[in-house]
Amino acid sequence: MSTATPHQAPSVRETAEAWESLFRAQVAVMRRLQADPAFKELGIKEYDVLFTLSTCPEGGLRLNELNDHVLLAQSSLSRLVERLERRGLVARRAAPDDARGILITLTEAGLEAQRRIGRGHVREIARLFGRALDGDELAELTRLTTKLRQHVVQNHAL
Template sequence: MPRRETDRVQISADAWEALYRAQVAVMRRLQRHPEFAELSAREYDVLFNLSRADEAGMRLNELNEYVLLTQSSLSRMLERLELKGLVHRWQDPQDLRGLRIRLTDRGRAMQGQIAEQFRRHVHELMSAGLDADELKILTRLADRLREAVGEL
């Protein structure tokens, strides 16, 4: 590989590592808060994504696009969340092979309670290292990256 190409590859790898390590550091700090005593951060992520759906819920494969879990791990987690009374799963009437999922009233309430504190904690952590303009730039860059990767 030519030197210039090697440098660009290294710059991309360094940027990815920095982004990943920052996310891990923030998530580890967030998970220390009492909101996650009853519900893990990954479970909260599932509830958060389901909170964006309407009454028709989301298809399992659609939800799987938004979380960093294998479909089988997500299915097991949804079983646990259903046993806790936080989600409702049912067969998709449009596709009998598929499942749809939505939050129960209890799940929506729990997600809302955690979200309020979660946003405050995220603000404390993010604003400790970045000012408002830098946070806006980070948001734009992350959105551009997500869109570009989605188009591949």
Template sequence: MTAATPSHRRLATDSWESLLTSQVAMMRELQKEPLFKELGSREYDILYQLSRCSSGWLRLNELNEHVLLTQPSISRMVDRLESRGLIQRKSAEDDKRGVLIGLTEQGVAKQKTVGRAHVQRIMELMEVALTDDEMRTLQDLTSKLRTSVAGH
């Protein structure tokens, strides 16, 4: 790779800042959703990730790979969600020291209720700003970034 020019560095930095500020703007708007008053967006993210798991169960460290929280923060949030009856823990069959986390029936219902409203609001915000082709391009570009970073 050749040395970056000042204009190339500026373009990279400006592109990164644009990506971050648009994400923050979207999150702020999405957090106005009334259902996020009773279940925060980060709490919802944990329920959503658990709902996507084919076995219905994830180890804490696996959950950590999918959410934007530190391990201690996830542990505290899992404790809170468990105390609210939304998730449950069980010992891993292959490793009795390992703990698996899964949704309760109440957690599944809450994730679906909040998820429907969340998806509707995402759709409203995205389709006002972008065409279908632009959304596909955005998806392609962000996937390309993730793949590149994962390769480093």
């Protein structure tokens, strides 16, 4: 239990314990999701790119923009995009406002794969989280992680 009051900052130890707990939970969840049968056809990192492109404007994203929006760390995003392009799941096209710029977009096959895999992925997330947390706890988890992410983005930009 926390020894901090609403007006007192938590101790370094409390903060480190909370971070470790969050990190270990995230690793455990990601390991389970990576083993999900939904990702037999396409790995979770490849799916992440398709998912990100499915939520962006129809014009697509530049590689650096895509890297800023993917949920997973993508150290070799360029090669991953090349693999997806060879499979016909994404396409590259010239940016209309910059002849040298290249936009990455989903193909129809990519959108279909994202939707198909996404349905199974969402069911597995619901199963994992729904067995561990009730609705109020899920809402509180979302509130806390959103608050943390916004703080980090707003106050600690690189």
